[in-house]
Amino acid sequence: MGLELYLDLLSQPCRAVYIFAKKNGIPFELRPVEIFKGQLLSKDFSQINSLCKVPALKDGDFILSESTAILIYLSCKYPTADHWYPSNVQARARIHEYLGWHADCVRGTFGAPLWIQVLAPLIGVHLPEEKVQRNRAAIDRALQQLEDKFLRDQAFLTGQDVTLADLMALEELIQPVAVGFDLFEGRPKLAAWRERLEAFLGTDLCQETHGLILNILEQAANKKIPDPAPEIYPYMLLRISRIP
Amino acid sequence: MGLELYLDLLSQPCRAVYIFAKRNGIPFELRPVELRKGGLGLGLGPEGSGRPNTARGDAGRQRLLGARAEKGQHLSDAFAQVNPLKKVPALRDGDFTLTESVAILLYLNRKYKVPDHWYPQDLQACARVDEYLAWQHTALRRNCLRALWHKVMFPVFLGEPVSPEMLAATLAELDATLQLLEDKFLQNKAFLTGPHISLADLIAITELMHPVGAGCQIFEGRPKLAAWRQRVEAAVGEDLFQEAHEVILKAKDSPPADPIIKQKLMPRVLAMIQ
Numbered sequence: 001m002g003l004e005l006y007l008d009l010l011s012q013p014c015r016a017v018y019i020f021a022k023k024n025g026i027p028f029e030l031r032p033v034e035i036f037k038g039q040l041l042s043k044d045f046s047q048i049n050s051l052c053k054v055p056a057l058k059d060g061d062f063i064l065s066e067s068t069a070i071l072i073y074l075s076c077k078y079p080t081a082d083h084w085y086p087s088n089v090q091a092r093a094r095i096h097e098y099l100g101w102h103a104d105c106v107r108g109t110f111g112a113p114l115w116i117q118v119l120a121p122l123i124g125v126h127l128p129e130e131k132v133q134r135n136r137a138a139i140d141r142a143l144q145q146l147e148d149k150f151l152r153d154q155a156f157l158t159g160q161d162v163t164l165a166d167l168m169a170l171e172e173l174i175q176p177v178a179v180g181f182d183l184f185e186g187r188p189k190l191a192a193w194r195e196r197l198e199a200f201l202g203t204d205l206c207q208e209t210h211g212l213i214l215n216i217l218e219q220a221a222n223k224k225i226p227d228p229a230p231e232i233y234p235y236m237l238l239r240i241s242r243i244p
Numbered sequence: 245m246g247l248e249l250y251l252d253l254l255s256q257p258c259r260a261v262y263i264f265a266k267r268n269g270i271p272f273e274l275r276p277v278e279l280r281k282g283g284l285g286l287g288l289g290p291e292g293s294g295r296p297n298t299a300r301g302d303a304g305r306q307r308l309l310g311a312r313a314e315k316g317q318h319l320s321d322a323f324a325q326v327n328p329l330k331k332v333p334a335l336r337d338g339d340f341t342l343t344e345s346v347a348i349l350l351y352l353n354r355k356y357k358v359p360d361h362w363y364p365q366d367l368q369a370c371a372r373v374d375e376y377l378a379w380q381h382t383a384l385r386r387n388c389l390r391a392l393w394h395k396v397m398f399p400v401f402l403g404e405p406v407s408p409e410m411l412a413a414t415l416a417e418l419d420a421t422l423q424l425l426e427d428k429f430l431q432n433k434a435f436l437t438g439p440h441i442s443l444a445d446l447i448a449i450t451e452l453m454h455p456v457g458a459g460c461q462i463f464e465g466r467p468k469l470a471a472w473r474q475r476v477e478a479a480v481g482e483d484l485f486q487e488a489h490e491v492i493l494k495a496k497d498s499p500p501a502d503p504i505i506k507q508k509l510m511p512r513v514l515a516m517i518q
Binding site for chain 1: 340342343344345346347348350351354355367368370371372374375377378379381382424427428515518
């Protein structure tokens, strides 16, 4: 059995792993996991990843979670171009600098609009307007920092080449876009970065990766999103409670 | 000018950077920053921001930090040049400046050729460290920070009471995360990612000292974790470990923030501990 990647393409870090593996022609078996059907909590999956999270990688007996760790592992193990995770000490440091800031300011924040508009209502939870506004403000602040501190006048977030940082960022930014929050509006620099990145990755690959999430509103409107499995209600409620 | 490290040992990630550099004999100029003196915003956070030390500061701390007293405006500007986000920890190495503790630790690790066990060359061993470093950022770090703030810093430093329910909820979350740390990471190993100490253990221990500084007895009733702590302290060196933690262990004695600083810090603190 070769490399297996356990992914749900509704999840931002899963998409980053998927797009990286595909773009680099890394051979893998896709093991789709549907979070909202409670599959993360199934006995089978918890044997794969006792932390019950996706993305997860299984390479023979070796099991790995956390998208950053997975991306670094893949870029080191398989013949991928140096620019993704450069061997140059300073260039590599810039990627980790981005990822540290990303963990504080992007992760969690950019996922909230989907929760607010689509997922929480599935279990009858409606967040107060105050929280919605607070989240928007946090998103705006993060976008400003993304432009001012990272992108600046560069082609990509940590320099002139695409790196793992750009993938992590893109997939987070797509999440609110999917629920109609056009964060590229009025941000031409960021919009240009996105265009460059998607051109580099390829339209087909982007469509394949983003198709599911970009369809989420339509699915919700047509009542095509399955009711979440009851066993994941506690996880959903916990996640919702984390929205400041 | 050689390597400079901008640190406030009140901050968890600053302690990890300090210990790593000292333990590995990496020569650096310490540029002390005092988050509690406010000015540039956030205090005591994961990657806090603040104004660099002025000539004030007790003699004990000066001795501890081995700092030269530096004054006033020009140092603030120098700090802002290193780091426009005005965060700690921050590194300056000639023209190269860097923030974010994991980035700094990995940079030092590679540049200064430290023993392999800190961040192994072996692909899978390295991945384990990466996995822990990623997990902790949104899990353990957050809970340790909230424990310190809800138990000590809000009431003592900011003069803001915290309801018993809120504190209880925070401590319960911390407890659950500690259980995960033991069950999923430590298990029956000597250290978090294998038989030897790594960056994972350093980041973890410095984070756990945050609730310890707040008076939480987190190692009580957790013999496995307590044994791990002893091993980590021994591997780091008892003296260095004590030195790095002297400041956090006195967090309960923080003098109250003056009202202007408090006003500036409050919104950023609230955002930080979400």
